[in-house]
Amino acid sequence: MNVTVENLAPCxxxxxxxxxxxxxxxxxxxxxxNFQKEAQLPGFRPGRAPIPMVVRKYxxxxxxxxxxxxxxxxxxxxxxxxxxDVLGYPDIEEIQFGRGQSLLFAxxxxxxxxxxxxxxxxxxVKREAKEVSEADVVKALDLLREQRADFVKADxxxxxxHIAVVNYVGTSDGRALTEIAPAAxxxxxxxxxxxxxxxxxxxxxxxxxxxxxxAGDKRTVTVDFxxxxxPKELAGRxxxxxxxxxxxxxKTLPPLDDAFAKLYDAENLxxxxxxxxxxxxxxxxxxxxxxxxxxLVKALLERVNFDLPEGAVANExxxxxxxxxxxxxxxxxPRDLIEKEKNAIYNVANQNAKERVKxxxxxxxxxxxxxxxxxxxxVARRIHTLAAMYQIPAEKFVQDLQKRNGLIExxxxxxxxxxxxxxxxxxxxxxxxxxx
Numbered sequence: 001m002n003v004t005v006e007n008l009a010p011c012x013x014x015x016x017x018x019x020x021x022x023x024x025x026x027x028x029x030x031x032x033x034n035f036q037k038e039a040q041l042p043g044f045r046p047g048r049a050p051i052p053m054v055v056r057k058y059x060x061x062x063x064x065x066x067x068x069x070x071x072x073x074x075x076x077x078x079x080x081x082x083x084x085d086v087l088g089y090p091d092i093e094e095i096q097f098g099r100g101q102s103l104l105f106a107x108x109x110x111x112x113x114x115x116x117x118x119x120x121x122x123x124x125v126k127r128e129a130k131e132v133s134e135a136d137v138v139k140a141l142d143l144l145r146e147q148r149a150d151f152v153k154a155d156x157x158x159x160x161x162h163i164a165v166v167n168y169v170g171t172s173d174g175r176a177l178t179e180i181a182p183a184a185x186x187x188x189x190x191x192x193x194x195x196x197x198x199x200x201x202x203x204x205x206x207x208x209x210x211x212x213x214x215a216g217d218k219r220t221v222t223v224d225f226x227x228x229x230x231p232k233e234l235a236g237r238x239x240x241x242x243x244x245x246x247x248x249x250x251k252t253l254p255p256l257d258d259a260f261a262k263l264y265d266a267e268n269l270x271x272x273x274x275x276x277x278x279x280x281x282x283x284x285x286x287x288x289x290x291x292x293x294x295x296l297v298k299a300l301l302e303r304v305n306f307d308l309p310e311g312a313v314a315n316e317x318x319x320x321x322x323x324x325x326x327x328x329x330x331x332x333x334p335r336d337l338i339e340k341e342k343n344a345i346y347n348v349a350n351q352n353a354k355e356r357v358k359x360x361x362x363x364x365x366x367x368x369x370x371x372x373x374x375x376x377x378x379v380a381r382r383i384h385t386l387a388a389m390y391q392i393p394a395e396k397f398v399q400d401l402q403k404r405n406g407l408i409e410x411x412x413x414x415x416x417x418x419x420x421x422x423x424x425x426x427x428x429x430x431x432x433x434x435x436x
């Protein structure tokens with residue numbers, strides 16, 4: 001076998017492989033015997049048909065199998081001979097193949113980048129000297145009370161913090177809003193619509209113009225739709241709303257007592273406070289850790305530059321774009337707005353992907369140097385945790401992972417976490433005052 005390697009780019013090579021005609025003919029002869037064993041031809045018992053008859057009937061299949069076998073084996077042997085580490089799958093170009101002639105083919109491959117690890121121990125990071133205060137606990141308890149708020153009808157004028165239950169019909173230049181923007185049905189008219197009396201609620205300036213109104217009052221409210229308003233047909237226009245106040249509702253919060261604590265499965269108020277504080281402390285711990293690890297990643301990436309494989313970056317960019325589009329869609333961002341911003345989304349995703357791919361190579365090299373390994377037990381525990389979180393049977397979850405090569409992703413995630421733990425343990429941490 002003759003192998004030549006040409007560097008096409010920093011992380012791309014062209015490997016040309018030639019296998020002599022004798023090896024090709026030997027592979028054909030071996031494959032013909034394999035087909036003979038299984039061939040069923042009229043007048044012959046299985047495995048007894050003459051090889052020339054077997055070849056005539058199965059020539060196409062024999063050639064396909066010989067080509068697949070020879071290219072696969074020659075490719076693997078060539079990589080081993082040249083000591084080449086490959087990323088992903090090769091792009092194979094067949095040049096010559098047939099009986100009585102040598103096999104010639106070329107494989108375009110991507111390879112990992114070559115670089116020297118920077119100094120990764122003692123990376124400087126800052127950690128805030130932050131603790132959970134009593135004010136934090138009170139704020140969290142108030143949020144729990146907000147979740148149990150009641151809205152009681154009130155025979156009084158609307159004031160800040162109240163809820164106005166209204167019927168409204170909107171127009172612009174004397175035309176119904178749906179004539180201008182057919183998709184704006186909810187903006188055009190509503191019955192029994194709840195609006196909180198605070199600045200910025202619903203449409204700009206809308207709630208402020210209802211202050212001091214009482215149930216049964218009617219008011220004309222004008223709004224200026226912002227220049228970037230969606231739907232875009234209303235952007236920059238003036239809207240006029242005929243509004244009827246149906247009800248005034250006042251928000252009341254439950255008292256902070258033992259009965260309230262039991263609503264959250266706490267024995268009493270003291271236990272609830274204790275549980276809330278513990279939750280806040282865990283949340284703060286994870287937040288500070290995320291912040292420190294984000295600094296570690298940034299510091300490590302800044303300390304070294306090297307070329308990245310185009311294919312790996314392209315694949316990761318597609319993954320990031322998919323996640324960004326999905327997250328925006330889940331947040332209710334209109335599809336036409338996502339399409340309008342597709343170039344910006346791609347640019348953000350591409351930069352994000354480059355950093356991810358670069359960090360992945362750094363993680364791999366640090367893990368090798370420090371002998372940081374991930375055990376099968378750790379992978380199994382993570383799989384069971386994820387399966388329980390997504391409420392999918394563990395066996396089915398494993399099968400789904402295997403279909404999309406997801407087991408490697410989980411292994412890589414765990415390896416990344418282990419390396420970040422190592423970097424954090426060896427970081428030069430400076431404690432700084434907490435931000436206001």
